[in-house]
Amino acid sequence: MEFFQTHYLQKPKQKQQQPSPSKHVATKRLAPDQVRLLERTFASHKKLDPDRKLQLAAELGIPPRQVAIWYQNRRARWRTQTLELDKGALQLKLDDALAEKRKLERDVASLRQELDRAREMLDAARGDGRSHSESSKSAVPEVPMSFV
Template sequence: MRSQYSETQKHPLIKNKKRLNQEQVGILETNFCFNNKLDPDRKHQLALELGVPPRQVSIWYQNKRAREKNQSLETDHRALQQRLENVLAENTSLRGEVERLRGELCKIQELFNGFNSSVSSSCDEVGSSKHELEREYYAALIGGAGGQFVAFGGL
């Protein structure tokens, strides 16, 4: 069943609300840039200047603050999303580096274990200290990794 009342009759407090024109919006935008909150005197002054009810000015300011907040949240979200993507890419890169280093460590351990077994048999024959040979081997490994710590016989 259709209502016989018009919109203004259903809500008697709503009068023919007019949309703001571009000039009025420009004035409100300019005022908003200086202060995004309205004091009652400024609200009435703007309402008179624009020829609209003070409530419409209040609501425009309220809506403008809400739009700005949403835009700010969207900008923050995009920035955080970009940071997350960067961190995830760095994480992937670091995981690859860890795997590469683990592989190198395994190779060195295998070499060391092979050297250890050959040293223990040669130590018995030569009579030198197994510990001394391990130190020299370790120094040779470090020296081979960039030549920074070459120190045979004196670790």
């Protein structure tokens, strides 16, 4: 029992901090002219082939891996921007479609009223005594107002 109590009371051993074997090399921020060159090349080529990566790295004086990472990050930002633009365009189309739907619903309601008035006039002219609800069931089927 003492073993368990003393083992429980002992503090866990601290991990010793050892430098990782050059897996994570610190990179410098890119200068504005370097970013401009990368942006120009990105505008014409969204994907980075190995030869172009080596050429850009040599021109910019940075490791090829940094060029690859910059391209990867820029492509992710570009995709996000493209999706946001697409979403905006789709939202406008949806808004237009909903406005058109509301207009059509108003038109349908107006036409129904006009049809009801015409039926009443027809019934009055015939003088047959049938009620409007009886004649409307046989003449024109009901159209649902909501499609969503």
